[in-house]
Amino acid sequence: MRDRSNTSKFDIDGIPSLREAVPLGLQHLLAMIVGNMVPAILIAGIVGLSGSMATMLIQGSMLVAGIATLIQLYPIPLFGGYKTGSRLPVIMGANYVFLGACLSVVGQHGIAALVGAQIIGAIAMIFFGVVSKKFRRFFTPVVSGTVVTCMGLGLFPTAVKNLAGGQGSATFGDPINFLVGIIVAVIIVMLMKFGKGLLKDIAILVGILVGYIITLAFNMVDFTAVSGAAWFALPQPLAFGVEFRPDVIITFILIYIIAIADIMGAYTVATIGGLGREVTDEELSSGVIGIGIGSVISSLFSSIPVGAFSQNAAIIAMNKVVSRFVVAIGTIVLILAGVSPKLGALITTIPSAVIGGATLVIFSQIAMAGVGILSIDLTNDNKIIAGVAIATSIGLTSVPGILSSFPAMVQTLIGDSSVVLGAIIAFILQMVFNIKSKVECENSDKSAELQP
Template sequence: MKLEYEVDDKPNFLKSSLLGFQNILTAFSGIIAVPLSIAAIAGTNVAETSVLISAALLASGICSFIQTKGIFKGNAKVGIGLPTIMGTDFGFVPPANAVINTMGGGLAGYFGATIMGALLELILSFFIKPLLKFFPEVVTGTVITLIGITMMPVAFDWVGGGYGAENYGDPLFIGIAVFTFLLIIFINHYGRGFVTTASVFIAMIISYIICIPLNLVDFSQVAAAPWIRMPEIFPFGVKFDLKFVVPFIAGYLVTIIETVGVMKTLGTVCEVDLSDADIASGVRADAIGSMLSPVFGSGAAQTFSQNVGLIPLTKCASRKVALYSSFILIIMSFCPKFATLVSIMPTPILGGAGILMFGTIIGSGMQALSKAKFSTKNIMIIAGGIGVGIGITMRPDIVAKLPSLIAALFSSGISGGTIVAVILNILLVDKEY
């Protein structure tokens, strides 16, 4: 593959702007889906939800700039210096639900846990090589698969109109979700180039427009929202409690493993040789981004793999283009009308997209598992990790009477399943099946 624009190339303003906006279209559904998920979990009103979305856009822009530009030098370098788009990660939604609802921490507890967990990621970024031995492909694949599985009930709640909705399960809601689901598949399968890459975004916009004459969209909140609003510092407060960070530990460990893989892939498609120090700096940028994001009201940050896949498709690896993307995201975050317009999107649309997005995560986990050796040990790791994870997700109250520390460790399916998978990987002796 020959790149049209290499990393250090600088397309003109118009080309950089258009290619930069293309990056945003590819990542946009991922950027807004998590704050919408957190809003649904926390039960925020429309105004509060718009704050979460604006914060996610602002944090995405700032974090993308740091990761793409690269700051500082030597062992303290932060950011890989290659074109990336960062946003909030779905893997942190299950532990967020555990902190906000199960543990009663609310949004303040969620943001505090995000910062404390990011501190752990920052420390571990200096020890990338030895850490990887605890997460072989079988453990990583198990955890990634579990993330998708444990989020699927959330997607189906969205399909029904949102948990606790007055008309939960209304056939109209299900119809909208099914339409969105099928439209994404159609565009993704039959589209070409950028249309395929932006299939989720395109389908959500079309479904949104269809919902307007069906009286499923109320624009009164958009009319009331101001055009410009400055970001707030900790708009929902922050609360630090060590027990809140426990459900996030597994998510951050998985994030490190995923980021290492994304960084290696990024180096390949950008035709750049990366050292261990370069990869560590990328993980470090994820950590710094996850510490900064809650300050504005957003969740943990992670490099989006879909934008890495866009590089060989467009043959554009220009750092300048990615920096333009980060500037556009920051500008968009200052317009509450836009954020509110997104926040009133009917949840069945998100549900239709969510089934495919979470299903894709399951597929990624299965792909990782397919690379692992088919042995008795690995089968037990997969069975134990996924079994415990699903069980806790279905019956979270099962740990309620356990000692507080153990209950916190197993408060979400993802953390419980990861702990079991790691322990089994350490204890079991490998032998052929």
Template sequence: MQGTDNGLGSPAELKDPNYFPPLAKAIPLGIQHVLAMFVSNVTPAIIIAGAAGFGYGSNSPDFPQMIYMIQMSMLFAGVATLFQTIGFGPVGARLPIVQGTSFAFIPIMIPIVAGKGVEAMAPLMGGVLIGGIFHACLAPFVGKIRFALPPLVTGLVVTMIGLALVKVGIQYAAGGVPAIGTPEYGSLLNWTVALSVIVVTLALKFFARGMLSVSAVLVGLIAGYALAAALGMVNFGNVGRAASFALPNPFHFGFEFSIAAIVGFCLMAIISAIETVGDVSGITKGGAGREATDKEITGATYADGLGTAIAGIFGALPNTSFSQNVGLIAMTGVMSRHVVTIGAIFLIIAGFVPKVGALISTVPIEVLGGGVIVMFGMVVAAGVAMLSDVDWTRRNMVIFAVSLSIGLGLQLEPGALQHLPSTAKVLLSSGLLPSAFLAIVLNLLLPEELSAQSTEELSGGMGSKKHPAE
């Protein structure tokens, strides 16, 4: 899609965020952005509703609440994207940044809502609102705190996010959390449907080109959905009962202050802010061949936080910039923020139509499981890729080892925290927060002198030793 052969504009115009391509080209490009992020955007709402216990089974009295959360995920992803592309005052980078519901906060949210039903959403939304405000307040300082988050820390955090979520993918593929212990859990039927999604996704990712490759997970889910429908696993009853139009409801789930939720969301806001800085830099480098300005980074962070805070008011989950759309801009070569604005409008329209959310909710949990196994595995892979930039001195190995061991260990064995207050248990059992905290603190405190020392003593000869002359 690059160049002038497709009638998109001159090379100089394509690098200009303010350029508006011909509408006949801009609309399909905007829809591409929606397709690239759609599955990742609605999945967190389904996961959190399921973790709380009201996301499974169309007969549940609270099942419509999941439909509402899916609806709000679309609506406020679109709103937050408009904050970035159009902006107002200091808010917004005025760049083609696509916002969507963040996976990063899921390990923090699951312990807060686990098995507590729809009542757990009030403290969760309180955390989203306060965390979003705190996130926005980081905007003037975000450039100054980057020193505390080198690839060692950010790579570990991203890896921990993925590791915290892979269990969810396996549970979904096997039949969902409520099915654990039943004869149907892990059945050949369930795994056949889940694996069909994975096979189609991998085939398209590696053997297709263009938008088919970019939307591989979405097409894989559609293929798995078709198979599940043929096997009688899809129920469309809720689609017919869902309204054709509905407005968002302020404080839909209520509002409650929870120390655990507020602390968790504020700490994760720091990580999310740094992630957004990276995405802004990726967009300007990949799309325009330049570095991001301080004004763009500050505006993007303001939009990130404000978008999250407003989403919390209406019952949606935290928003962040979506990295997959950064790659899409590099692929198409179109830097226009107006193209992304068109995509945002499509998301907002879908967010006003509950039937869209009801249709998404018909996706069997096994189909979603196949998709999230791939997505969460990619999160881990992204973290490992970031860690490949680390200079693995003994100092850095110690920081990584201690942070990963304690964080992952507490997540796997939360019973070790049974004597702590409930707030501390929620925060520490996430695994992500203790890992991030330890990595940041150790990176700031441990002397750099250790960096000059060999890793041979620590590895105990397990790895290959370099010749002294090397």
């Protein structure tokens, strides 16, 4: 029986008052809502969707993110101690590890082929969750730390583009955009440092609200999409069909394996930062199973696979608020936005400059959280592994078209993702270094035996 008297927002099972829970939950929502919709917007653009079909893709991305999060927050027991989720206070959303591959597949083969590959890969992910305890040793702090650091660093250009007004915007680069974004960032940083109580905990929400008010005063908010949106509409499952292409399926299964390192990284940020401990085997395995289930659901609504949003994990590490109830509040609003185009459109009226200022702070904390994970076991070997993996992945993926002469499978697998490339390099170097260490250890033992 749940203890209703536990009202602590700093307890994973705590149920704080709505006065605290609502703003804290909305803060999580606003931190991820735009990033969660971007993949759907990009896919709609590649395929040439517009109007109601594009809106349906965006709706689906919000609806499945909410459903996948609830599966993680309040899991159902399965068998052998496994559950449909980790019970950790993390928000699920569009997994950017897959973004480059998803855009590549949609451009070459269409949405149906993407849906088919994602479904099979997600089913494989559920199996990976069951056996994850056996290969957790490969997801060491140096691998997870590299992945999280690459994610944070790789997201900086996105934050800066938003800070400038949003790529493709008519006002891109306008000084007023930078002014608004910087004000938002400064407010967040100052409240994080000098704020007290709830005000400190909702620093990001306050920064976004102040920025929104400023943009309203400068007539920078466009309500056109809100007035034309319906109050209620359900996204249609498999609206674009499904196709199973073996080559694409194999690629996606490989990416799902790599995505486990990203999941491990996000969970580690939340548990070490918010709970002061490592992720348990049960949380990892059940979390991976839950993400597999969530990704099956997301595929049915033509959304990209889900994953744990690192920016929300970073918020937990920043304010230490680990109550699942708080996260659920934001999730409920996310689901409502998924079935109400008008509510979803209202949320998206927040100007890019405001989002850019907030995410600049959040993404910086993701990168530093990755550094924190690396510091857990920062030996000389691990310094080499992390340094080479991060430098190579960030360097290569920052140059558009640099892999255009490589085989299509390589381009699809890596895409523009520094996370995928960083994980692959870290995995390979870790295995090579481990083999070398093992050989040196065996030679040392033999030398000791030969000595009189």
